[in-house]
Amino acid sequence: MISPPAPASPGAFVHTSLFYAGQAEYLAEVGGFVRAALAAGEPVLVAVPGPRLDALREGLAVGTAEVTWTDMTRLGSNPGRILAALQEFADRHAGRPARIVGEPMWPGRSRAEVLEATRHEALINTAFAGRRATVLCPYDVLGLPAAVVSDARRTHPSVIEKGRVLPSPAYADAASVCADCDRPLPEPDGGAPRLVEYTHGDLGGVREYADAWARGTALSAARRGDLVLAVSEAAANSLAHGGGRGSLRLWSTADGEVVAEIRDGGHLADPLAGRRRPTLASANGGRGLWMIHQLCDLVEIRASRSGLTLRLHMAAC
Structure with a gap:
């Protein structure tokens, strides 16, 4: 099992992408992250797509008192809603380090959704700067387009890959990533509507x-x-x-x-x-x-x- 990212030290924020291949690796690594949080007595939020949520809950066998469970396909259908929920969770546990699993990307996302989810991932670094929190973001390397995985390297200061937690050489500041997300919007099919x-x-x-x-x-x-x-x-x-x-x-x-x-x-x-x-x-x-x-x-x-x-x-x- 890959060693989970070290929890945030006082005044530090940790934002790590986990590149996983298959259900077994997912359950082992994300489950290990949640167990480490529980062992440390830290509040933990798990916001992942519904099928992953059910599998994690069954495998961990812990109740809602220990973990806050959220179906990301509902919360994050509009990626612009996710960050508020993460910040509210951390605010409810002010004074304590919080651990969050957030999976805003899943196979089948539209191109428009992917761009806004990428923007969200970049802005996490701005919103949580200086906060005592650790956010782990799983990415399905078998199901997601290569470009999405590549963007994850730009939005996360560290990555978990091939058994190690490493700094991401491709990491870029939020302003640069958001500027890249500001691509021209396509015109609607069927001609331009009335202005x-x-x-x-x-x-x-x-x-x-x-x-x-x-x-x-x-x-x-x-x-x-x-x-x-x-x-x-x-x-x-x-x-x-x-x-x-x-x-x-x-x-x-x-x-x-x-x-x-x-x-x-x-x-x-x-x-x-x-x-x-x-x-x-x-x-x-x-x-x-x-x-x-x-x-x-x-x-x-x-x-x-x-x-x-x-x-x-x-x-x-």
């Missing part, structure tokens, strides 16, 4: 337009309300932080997914905005982005010199 521009005083009209358009989609009434709220929050951010104006496009994909795209002249000064549950003292922009991440099935963020683009996805239901 609606808005400015101060138009927010009510934006909500009405989005609601009327969504009534012609496969979204349920509840999800239609979520879409309108998410679009409203994004448009409000445009007016407050994006130069006082913006544009909205709405379309449906061939499989019934609904997409809203908001563009403005703003810039994301804080790459962690929206990735932490807001408090009464939080900046308004962070509150809006956090709500958008909670409402949508996927949020794609693109920052460029000309401005900011949010592409919001909702599955038909």
Whole structure:
């Protein structure tokens, strides 16, 4: 069995990728990490895809009092939601070192999801800098594309591979990785949808337009309300932080997914905005982005010199 990464020392943060091949190696290495945390009396969160979660829980035979179990396919369907959950877990155990297993990549992820999950992995290093926490991120080298495994070397300061914990020579700072994730968004199939521009005083009209358009989609009434709220929050951010104006496009994909795209002249000064549950003292922009991440099935963020683009996805239901 590979030796697990050493737990974080006071004031240190450890972020390690585990490259595993097959179920047996996965259970041995991730199970060993969890057992070491329990032996040290440290709180541990296991957030991995459902089938892996069930196998680990059965193999470890420990209850919810010792381990917090989370199905990553639910929590992380939108990768923008993951970081808030990890930070909240660490916050609940403030003053104690926390250990976390987080597996945000699994076979079958769309290219858009992979890019946002890669962004999430890079931002973990920023969000947890200086915290007493150890995060282990398993990567299925047999099931994932080689490019995904290669990116894991850039987002993790250390890797576990071939029986050893090693520094990752390819490790890059979060700003560089996030810039690489800001690839041009593909245009929707079937031609460009109508562009609606808005400015101060138009927010009510934006909500009405989005609601009327969504009534012609496969979204349920509840999800239609979520879409309108998410679009409203994004448009409000445009007016407050994006130069006082913006544009909205709405379309449906061939499989019934609904997409809203908001563009403005703003810039994301804080790459962690929206990735932490807001408090009464939080900046308004962070509150809006956090709500958008909670409402949508996927949020794609693109920052460029000309401005900011949010592409919001909702599955038909």
